[in-house]
Amino acid sequence: MTAVNGTVANLKWTGPAYADELSGRFGKAVDYxxxxxEDFARAAVTLEDEDGNELMIEATTS
Structure with a gap:
């Protein structure tokens, strides 16, 4: 592995209005x-294969 880069963020559901909405819909079980x-996550992994070729793996969720 030659490099790893990742980002995680709370974009929406931790805001007061959205947290109230979740609480109203799901009760005390969901208290953001x-x-x-996280509302969003992204990762990129850079690798090198046995022939020296650069490979990249990217994953996201939202």
Whole structure:
């Protein structure tokens, strides 16, 4: 492996209005004010194969 780059962010659901919406829909089981989860994640991994060729793996979720 030659490089790894990743980003995780809370973009929407930790905002007060959206956290209230989740609480109203799911009750106390979902409280993003106290236990947020990421809304967005991205990762890129750069590798080199046995022949010296650069390979890249990219993954995202939103």
């Amino acid at each position: 004010r106290r236990r947020p989860a």
